[in-house]
Amino acid sequence: MDAKTQELLRRKEKVLWPSYFLYYTEPLALERGEGLYVWDVAGNKYLDFFGGILVTSVGHSHPKILERVKEQLDKIVHTSTLYLHENIIRLGEKLAEIAPGELSTSFFTNSGTEANETAVMLAKAYTERNEIIALRNSYSGRSALAMNLTGIAAWRPVGSEIPGIEHAMAPYCYRCPVKSTYPQCGLACAEDVENVIRTSTSGRIAAFIAEPIQGVGGFVVPPPDYFQAVADIVRRYGGLFIVDEVQTAFGRTGRFWFGIQHWGVEPDIITTAKGIANGFPLGATITRPDIADVLPRKGLSISTFGGNPVSSAAAIATIEVLQENDIPAHVEKMGALLREGLERMAETYPVIGDVRGMGLMQGVELVADRKTKEPSPQAAAMLLDETKARGLLIGKGGAFGNVLRIAPPLTATEEHIHEALEILDHAFAAVQDALG
């Protein structure tokens, strides 16, 4: 480890909570980024295929975004929402342009957690009910409510403290909760939503919340028809369908602007954050006007920083760049290329148990044994070190920490994908060799 990284590590340990865990056996200290590449404090260059957890949608230091942000900084940094400012309105217009169906009105906050808090609060106010159905293996954020919605024990440090939240089976085909396969399973995981409503709630639910693809849970893609079946059940019981697109929005899954569109379902509320402003803090909760209208009637709600002029300027510019480059179509093509390469590796390396995902959100689940599917978090940790050593940054996740998460900026080109695949191939060869 270079001297600067060692020094930063020492200083961090003195003043930052240990809960700031770091990737890699030898942690990485970043200094700058440009496009798809980042440089560490020792001057080493890396191809960034994780984008700071799916945040840098159009690459680091994108000139158009920096220009708009600098322009805004010179005018006014903060106004609060008590005064009109064109940026937050323009951003609302942009989201209304790309959001599906009747979802045309937004409330802005500063994070995915707050976007989910806002969605659940709105659903409760609208339905005048309190109970929420979430999914196992899900991640919703780090507020008390969001941690309780989360379905991964490791991310719930204080356990359950908010009543009225029940978790249904995860639509996790590789580790099917009823040990079946699609379509013979008869969508038992979707049926479970109804079972949970009938057995564990009053039967009068406010909402169901789910990610189109479970992100932190290891890029778990629900089977076809799943969300259609679940939305029917949820609506039959009078609940709203909230879709958490914190990771999956803005073309990430290819072909569409939002992940849920692959299932042909129109949600009542969409939450998003991460990739919306290419790194500037911003969360959005998007819904139909008839649902949003309930709030001022029921009570007040404000976010001091939410939708501030600077983050909004970054978000408008980000969405413009995505639109100018027809990103959903581009991601569909690049995603197919990435997927093909990963599937080829699965034929060679037995440590790969499953390859899954959509667009530029591809997961590789690693196992100690393909038959027993015993998770191998050890292989995932080794893969991270081996890819970093060869100049590639990727992420990991999953309830067992054994899923590689590969999610480059949406502007990744064929050359970037080939470069990443070549490094991954060498890294897999090294890890498979070491594991025997």
Ligand SMILES: Cc1ncc(COP(=O)(O)O)c(C=O)c1O
């Ligand atoms: C699906 C999903 N929802 C919500 C969140 C919480 O977002 P934030 O960390 O911005 O509060 C995350 C963060 O990883 C997420 O992946």
